[in-house]
Amino acid sequence: MADRTIADRLFELALFAFPRDFRDRWEDELRAEFEVRREDGRQRTPVVRALALVGVLGDMVLNGLLQRWAARRGRSLWTSEWRILIRSLGRRPAFTAQAVLTVALGAVGLTTVYPILHRTVLRPLPYEEPERLVAVRTTLDQDLLGVTPPELLLLKQQADLFQGVAAVLPPEYDRSFVWTDGTPREPLRALQATPDLFRVLGVDLSGPGYDPSPGGADEVVLSHGFWERRFGEQDVVGRAMSLNDRPFTVVGVLPEGFELPLDGQDFDVWPVFRIDPTWPASMDNRVYRMVARMAEGASVEGVAARVPDLLRDFHDREATGIHIGSTHLRSLHEDLVGAVRLPLLLLTAGAILVLVVAALNLSLLLAARNLARDAELGVRRALGAGEGRLARFLLMETGALAALGALGGLGLSRVVLRVLEAVGGEGLGRGGPVSEGLGLIPWMAGGAVLAVALGAGIVPALSAARGARLGSRSRSRSKDAHRTIAWVVGVESAVVFALLVAAGLTVMSLDRILSVDPGFRAEGAVAVGVRLPDDRYDRTGIPAFFEAAAARLEGLPGVVAVGSVTHLPLEEANWGGSFAVEGREGQDPGSLPLVDWEFASPSYFEAAGIPLLEGRPFTTAEHADGSRVAIINQTLARRFWPEGGAIGSRVNGNGFDGNWFTVVGVVGDVKQQGLEDDSRGYMYMASNIYYDWLERQLVIRTASTNPTSLVPEIRQALLEMEPSLTIGTVTSMEGVVERASGAFRLRALVFGSLGLIAVLLGMAGIHGVASHGVQARMQEVGVRLALGADQNGVFRMVVVDGLRPVLLGMTAGATLALWAGGWLDSFLYGIDARSPLVLVGIATVLVASALAAIVPPALRARSLDPVELLQE
Amino acid sequence: MKTPTLSTRHVRILLVLADAPRHGYEIGKEIEHETGGRIRLRPGSLYRALHQLLERGLIRELEEDEGDPRRRSYDVTSSGRQALSAELTRMGQLVEQGRRLGVVGTDRTA
Numbered sequence: 001m002a003d004r005t006i007a008d009r010l011f012e013l014a015l016f017a018f019p020r021d022f023r024d025r026w027e028d029e030l031r032a033e034f035e036v037r038r039e040d041g042r043q044r045t046p047v048v049r050a051l052a053l054v055g056v057l058g059d060m061v062l063n064g065l066l067q068r069w070a071a072r073r074g075r076s077l078w079t080s081e082w083r084i085l086i087r088s089l090g091r092r093p094a095f096t097a098q099a100v101l102t103v104a105l106g107a108v109g110l111t112t113v114y115p116i117l118h119r120t121v122l123r124p125l126p127y128e129e130p131e132r133l134v135a136v137r138t139t140l141d142q143d144l145l146g147v148t149p150p151e152l153l154l155l156k157q158q159a160d161l162f163q164g165v166a167a168v169l170p171p172e173y174d175r176s177f178v179w180t181d182g183t184p185r186e187p188l189r190a191l192q193a194t195p196d197l198f199r200v201l202g203v204d205l206s207g208p209g210y211d212p213s214p215g216g217a218d219e220v221v222l223s224h225g226f227w228e229r230r231f232g233e234q235d236v237v238g239r240a241m242s243l244n245d246r247p248f249t250v251v252g253v254l255p256e257g258f259e260l261p262l263d264g265q266d267f268d269v270w271p272v273f274r275i276d277p278t279w280p281a282s283m284d285n286r287v288y289r290m291v292a293r294m295a296e297g298a299s300v301e302g303v304a305a306r307v308p309d310l311l312r313d314f315h316d317r318e319a320t321g322i323h324i325g326s327t328h329l330r331s332l333h334e335d336l337v338g339a340v341r342l343p344l345l346l347l348t349a350g351a352i353l354v355l356v357v358a359a360l361n362l363s364l365l366l367a368a369r370n371l372a373r374d375a376e377l378g379v380r381r382a383l384g385a386g387e388g389r390l391a392r393f394l395l396m397e398t399g400a401l402a403a404l405g406a407l408g409g410l411g412l413s414r415v416v417l418r419v420l421e422a423v424g425g426e427g428l429g430r431g432g433p434v435s436e437g438l439g440l441i442p443w444m445a446g447g448a449v450l451a452v453a454l455g456a457g458i459v460p461a462l463s464a465a466r467g468a469r470l471g472s473r474s475r476s477r478s479k480d481a482h483r484t485i486a487w488v489v490g491v492e493s494a495v496v497f498a499l500l501v502a503a504g505l506t507v508m509s510l511d512r513i514l515s516v517d518p519g520f521r522a523e524g525a526v527a528v529g530v531r532l533p534d535d536r537y538d539r540t541g542i543p544a545f546f547e548a549a550a551a552r553l554e555g556l557p558g559v560v561a562v563g564s565v566t567h568l569p570l571e572e573a574n575w576g577g578s579f580a581v582e583g584r585e586g587q588d589p590g591s592l593p594l595v596d597w598e599f600a601s602p603s604y605f606e607a608a609g610i611p612l613l614e615g616r617p618f619t620t621a622e623h624a625d626g627s628r629v630a631i632i633n634q635t636l637a638r639r640f641w642p643e644g645g646a647i648g649s650r651v652n653g654n655g656f657d658g659n660w661f662t663v664v665g666v667v668g669d670v671k672q673q674g675l676e677d678d679s680r681g682y683m684y685m686a687s688n689i690y691y692d693w694l695e696r697q698l699v700i701r702t703a704s705t706n707p708t709s710l711v712p713e714i715r716q717a718l719l720e721m722e723p724s725l726t727i728g729t730v731t732s733m734e735g736v737v738e739r740a741s742g743a744f745r746l747r748a749l750v751f752g753s754l755g756l757i758a759v760l761l762g763m764a765g766i767h768g769v770a771s772h773g774v775q776a777r778m779q780e781v782g783v784r785l786a787l788g789a790d791q792n793g794v795f796r797m798v799v800v801d802g803l804r805p806v807l808l809g810m811t812a813g814a815t816l817a818l819w820a821g822g823w824l825d826s827f828l829y830g831i832d833a834r835s836p837l838v839l840v841g842i843a844t845v846l847v848a849s850a851l852a853a854i855v856p857p858a859l860r861a862r863s864l865d866p867v868e869l870l871q872e
Numbered sequence: 873m874k875t876p877t878l879s880t881r882h883v884r885i886l887l888v889l890a891d892a893p894r895h896g897y898e899i900g901k902e903i904e905h906e907t908g909g910r911i912r913l914r915p916g917s918l919y920r921a922l923h924q925l926l927e928r929g930l931i932r933e934l935e936e937d938e939g940d941p942r943r944r945s946y947d948v949t950s951s952g953r954q955a956l957s958a959e960l961t962r963m964g965q966l967v968e969q970g971r972r973l974g975v976v977g978t979d980r981t982a
Contacts, residue, residue, distance in 0.1 A: 060914075063920040
């Protein structure tokens with residue numbers, strides 16, 4: 001009996017594989033057959049019967065599913081709806097194109113900016129338990145600095161706070177690295193790291209990694225990309241590699257995708273450096289970037305509360321005389337990418353606002369179109385299409401438009417990303433070009449666009465489906481529609497206004513930054529970074545070589561003057577320390593201002609086009625013998641000698657204790673830290689006989705408008721003088737200025753484009769609404785005119801009605817812009833985010849363009865013939 | 873308008889019904905018998921095929937009130953006969969062609 005029941009139940013189940021209509025028709029016969037078969041099989045063994053049952057049931061399920069599939073295909077309601085849809089979209093190509101373009105333009109911002117945000121900020125850093133990694137930074141005079149070696153060692157001992165403490169030395173503070181195995185010598189991007197760095201980060205190297213015990217041989221770890229590029233992925237661990245003419249051993253290769261985006265840079269090689277406990281806690285040692293893993297269970301807040309006290313106690317105890325402005329600990333993620341987060345978030349917010357404008361526009365477009373084909377929908381409804389089916393059809397239509405638009409936006413964003421990379425270069429993303437290896441991220445943004453666009457279609461679709469009855473357009477419904485449309489226009493105006501303010505501010509910032517005088521004459525000059533080979537030039541040999549090189553290059557046709565300096569203007573790299581004037585030593589060292597210093601050759605100022613305001617340049621003799629003479633900039637001169645008289649005074653920068661330098665000249669201020677930075681105190685010294693610093697930037701002034709055209713001859717002449725010379729970056733000085741304004745360009749470009757798109761979409765929307773509004777009110781206008789309303793009154797009425805939501809929206813937009821201004825301020829230059837000039841200017845532009853959209857239909861309304869109208 | 877071709881299963885059912893009207897179970901048994909037990913249509917396949925033939929108007933249901941009310945008999949319609957004969961002709965032509973080309977032996981035994 002149980003056997004029967006189970007078989008029966010299985011039969012019932014299998015029956016459900018068939019569609020319902022089939023079951024209704026065939027169930028009886030199927031069941032009868034099933035029973036007869038079972039009777040027939042009585043004599044068989046249970047195994048055979050069970051197999052037969054399985055066969056019968058399997059066959060039923062299979063046929064049931066086939067029948068379902070065939071039924072669906074045969075009915076093909078969806079297919080036919082799609083066919084109708086494609087035809088209906090094809091019949092109105094202008095509408096289709098406008099809708100798709102609206103979505104695509106609305107999408108392109110988000111599909112461009114979101115991948116950048118994701119790649120640069122949101123993506124976690126590829127370390128083990130990255131939330132336990134922190135960085136400690138100190139500040140002084142608004143400069144964000146690192147920590148000194150004694151501070152590092154002190155923190156390393158705090159086992160209750162840190163499980164491991166490592167450090168890296170940013171390349172701008174130390175010598176550069178050159179691969180000296182081959183010819184020509186190849187400059188590498190190197191980041192020096194303490195032996196425990198990769199252990200602290202929890203990164204698995206292929207290879208043993210640095211030897212943690214002090215005194216080991218020089219070791220280097222290779223980045224995956226460099227290893228792949230230059231060694232073709234062969235086994236290199238244990239191999240010798242010559243860097244700066246010194247033997248290094250390759251002790252590991254980093255895994256693919258590893259990154260430590262220090263100021264957005266990528267590195268080829270990671271040479272080890274070991275902290276010497278005797279290195280002092282001096283200001284010029286405040287350059288080490290600490291990377292620490294917090295102890296198990298420690299919180300960022302808890303550790304951050306302890307570290308400043310520890311450091312202050314240390315400086316008090318050791319009487320280092322070092323003044324710490326403030327100390328703060330933050331997550332490593334924040335430390336590495338925090339600086340770009342705010343601008344990128346603002347851009348993303350801007351992109352979302354543009355999408356909102358596009359969605360509202362799409363909504364208006366669809367609503368207008370549905371109204372226009374009210375009759376068509378009414379017919380469909382009268383022919384039996386239910387409300388649900390009509391709504392579904394309208395939503396399918398929106399979906400198709402939205403999908404096409406989102407795809408268009410994705411396609412556009414590919415192009416835009418490449419343009420941005422070309423313009424913004426290093427300012428974009430981290431770990432390689434943003435346009436590569438994004439995977440599904442842009443599609444996520446595309447999906448969001450699709451969802452928003454579909455959302456925008458829901459209300460018009462539902463209201464059209466509900467209202468689509470023949471002759472159903474009641475007065476109240478059209479009044480409702482007008483109110484909704486006014487709201488949409490208002491919100492759009494608010495968003496467009498806010499976006500235009502952001503666009504205006506960033507574009508004006510760019511304009512201001514481009515008009516900043518960098519303090520040198522860029523046109524006609526080219527800079528060549530060079531590095532002498534190690535161990536061949538002594539402290540007097542180095543300046544001697546560069547003087548000889550200058551003389552040789554000045555002999556080239558077209559070359560006007562050649563100078564050398566340790567760091568280029570705008571390079572954002574420099575040496576520095578606190579500044580002292582002889583006879584005024586009484587001041588507390590901690591309160592002394594910071595001064596930046598460089599070593600410059602006699603003709604540097606002439607070659608770079610830096611004006612000499614007072615005194616004289618260095619002489620060749622001073623350069624060669626290392627005379628203690630200095631040239632200071634105007635800021636320093638004004639600050640310490642407000643009444644004049646700097647020339648002849650003796651000064652000193654921290655690091656040259658006890659050695660006074662006589663001021664022989666005053667030069668104009670040069671923007672060294674970036675175009676937007678205020679000029680700082682600067683001191684140039686005649687030659688560097690204090691460090692065996694092998695690197696110089698040669699600044700070559702030419703008579704040519706295209707100075708880089710002389711580079712081949714310059715290169716050849718230099719290599720003839722010293723075949724082992726490494727020639728690094730070659731840039732025109734104009735290129736240097738351009739790079740310094742890169743971030744401003746990028747923001748102006750992105751915000752400017754977003755603003756432009758927003759205003760285009762906004763105007764299209766307002767224009768559409770205004771002309772539609774006039775169209776819809778023809779009858780009313782006709783009645784008014786017939787009743788003797790004056791034509792100007794009608795004109796005024798249409799304009800005022802059209803303008804009212806725009807003005808209200810703009811007020812809201814201005815509030816929004818004022819509220820968001822604080823965030824914008826941080827990356828503007830020379831203009832206040834709440835600048836009334838910008839607000840009023842944008843308001844004028846918006847009102848003007850709204851009028852341009854409203855006046856033509858209003859004029860049309862004015863000249864209408866009431867008789868004709870009412871006859872219609 | 874293209875008429876969908878008949879599947880072998882359809883042809884077998886039409887052939888059996890062309891002989892005499894039968895109900896579902898008998899159709900299955902007859903096919904089994906005719907093919908020497910090689911083809912046994914399970915109920916799912918059989919009734920779906922009947923459903924398709926009914927929908928295309930190639931067979932019809934006979935109205936009888938005798939016997940088991942759950943047993944319904946089916947007969948070939950005239951368009952069913954036409955379709956069957958067209959299909960068999962087509963098959964015959966194929967067999968003929970096969971013979972000409974020597975792919976099918978004339979002495980072939982079942």
